[in-house]
Amino acid sequence: MFLKHIDLIKGLYYSKTASLNDLSIYTGRSIPYVTKGIADLMKLDIVKEVGIRASSGGRKPATYSLIADTGFIISVAMNQFLTRIVIVNMNNEFVGEVQEFELKLGDNKDAIHSLIACIKAVVVNSGLAQDKFLAIGITMPGFIDAFLGNNLSFLKVPDETLVTYIAKHAGLPVFIENDSTAIALAEQKFGLPIARNNSMIINLGWGVGLGMIINKEIFKGHSGFAGEFSHLPLHKNGKLCSCGKQGCLETEASLLAIEAKAAEGLKQGQVSSLLKYDTVSADNIIDEALKGDAFAIKIIAEAAYFIGQGLAILLHLMNPESIILSGKGSVIGKLWLSPIQQAMNEHCIPHLTTYTQLAVSNLGNNAQLLGGVTTVIENLYKLNPQANISEPT
């Protein structure tokens, strides 16, 4: 019964506050239908009226919101080295601080148990009753089968799916999604308006991920592998990539490639404030670049130029409304922006670039966490089979 009229709940969640008319447009259903649905949800104390909104002429509409503490979602954003967890309420507000846990994904047999322990700790420390939590949304790198709930690259468990395993131990429903896909979802729902319809979302991180929004929907391809931007065969540098091929974009443009280039440059006697570190990490390079170190800026710009070259190809094929730079690397967005734009201009048919906007995300480092929440919201209809739902087609 909590899950009656999922589409209305989704609409309210993403817009925070909406009128009956807004919801009718969002859901594509008639005003009377929406009116009845909201009345039901108000009786159930899931939705409340929050006041009257200004109008451009005409009767002022009543507006509605979800009641914040009806339910909570746990979002778990993992990368190769760090796992971040936060609790989010029904108004999409973080409840308490984002908790960070060092957790190595690769080559770590204990990763799955560490992860479960982290989640349990967050639940217990929150002081909230277990039945107040709706579900857990986990976002992480790797080839992910979101439908079955498995990650083909990391956190393998025997005899059952990753999702059922974690759900069993945490006592809550679990949904997983690829990190780049999750970031694209977050950008679509909470990011810039130009990211809503046809947008390419770049996840600048240890690799270069891509999430595609085509005709207002995430596009994953026929078998779920679309958006392999990182492994576009663009270079003839002979460098071996983790995928087994040579010359992938990743070998020149990822944070890993940047680390390698920095080490090489310093060995060859480059003057740089990076010399003060024993071993140079990507975070060091980012820090020093932000402080203005010329060498750090130069190698970041180089990588950005290669990303721009890849984006030129994307532009020719997809003609998107926008390209959004998001993910971990978006914090240095301004450093990437101009070399990327430069490369795009050089390698594109002129009028293509004029129709596509290149922008840095406004979600900062929270995109992946918001993507985990979005993953749960999008799967809400799976939580209660008796719910009054129209499954997505």
Add this chain to the structure above:
Amino acid sequence: MFLKHIDLIKGLYYSKTASLNDLSIYTGRSIPYVTKGIADLMKLDIVKEVGIRASSGGRKPATYSLIADTGFIISVAMNQFLTRIVIVNMNNEFVGEVQEFELKLGDNKDAIHSLIACIKAVVVNSGLAQDKFLAIGITMPGFIDAFLGNNLSFLKVPDETLVTYIAKHAGLPVFIENDSTAIALAEQKFGLPIARNNSMIINLGWGVGLGMIINKEIFKGHSGFAGEFSHLPLHKNGKLCSCGKQGCLETEASLLAIEAKAAEGLKQGQVSSLLKYDTVSADNIIDEALKGDAFAIKIIAEAAYFIGQGLAILLHLMNPESIILSGKGSVIGKLWLSPIQQAMNEHCIPHLTTYTQLAVSNLGNNAQLLGGVTTVIENLYKLNPQANISEPT
């Protein structure tokens, strides 16, 4: 009233013969709704019952078809040098022969009037009454604004759109579409089943066109320029392309590039049956390659390899169900197939190629003509504003 229940007419047109159940699935509407609609159309003598179909167990369904001579569509397929026109009935059968007219598109002020004269001649020679024709579907190269009905590259007319101009002179409604997009439409509706949902349709011709089918729909991008496969910046050969950039795929892989390479090779003393021609045309090369000439086969294979390299990129990004080789060049499909497959295997992450089928179209040289018909069928709802229609969303 002829145009009542457009969606049912479309379903019958594309499937030729269908049961009520088939149509219910095709239109996404309920059986009672479809039942009533078909009854209406039968009263109007647009649809007839054509018999009972076998069943795998259970009552045998009645099947229905459009009545072939209720209406006719004129399909006009243009390329740079040749215009082909055919009349098609409501059972998607060609009425009479395909008529060919030499008509240069580029640098020809008189092209528009020649085109209108050709269309008029076909109408008159058919002996059919003018009011039996539904519309004209014109497919041609260039940047086409199908919504406004203009071609930004060819056949410009002052003060009005191309579509209204031709419609005025021919006395029939006109719809235009880009040739590669039209071919993609034809492959989706009449081609191999694997081309229906997520497919990349390559138009091998004077350029290398691409039509994308994503989630069962033609995808044209945010401003209609998606699918610029021909101008992917993949080569560092310094060759200037018609688009103004250097190193586009087209400079190595189009029929024009093949012509140039053949001339160059012959000048350098290559032994080949091509030597018997004064000037070597693409058609000559295709002919001799089909007859087994080693040199002709070699330069075609070279171009094919470059196309395969481009397709590898497409595969990484789109992960389609299939790639279909169509258009003029598909008649030598088998010659392209293996070098293209080879290049794809070399440049793709292994498991990507295993999920995508590469195939040659089964529509031969008719794809573009069928695409013109499809363009009309898809725009049928625009013909009669009073019709009982639900416009596509």
Add this chain to the structure above:
DNA sequence: AAAACTTTTTATTTTTTTTAAAAAGTATGA
């Protein structure tokens, strides 16, 4: 050859949308 199972068609009920009307505002101008 009857029973069990499928698939299609018809009839009935329920749901949802469409249309129309009413309510609640804003802007305008005599």
Add this chain to the structure above:
DNA sequence: TCATACTTTTTAAAAAAAATAAAAAGTTTT
């Protein structure tokens, strides 16, 4: 300033479409 014209939102009544149930017409199994 206050009636008039115009908007937008909300409520009510009518019409359309879908979902459900039942019947009809077959096929397959035992």
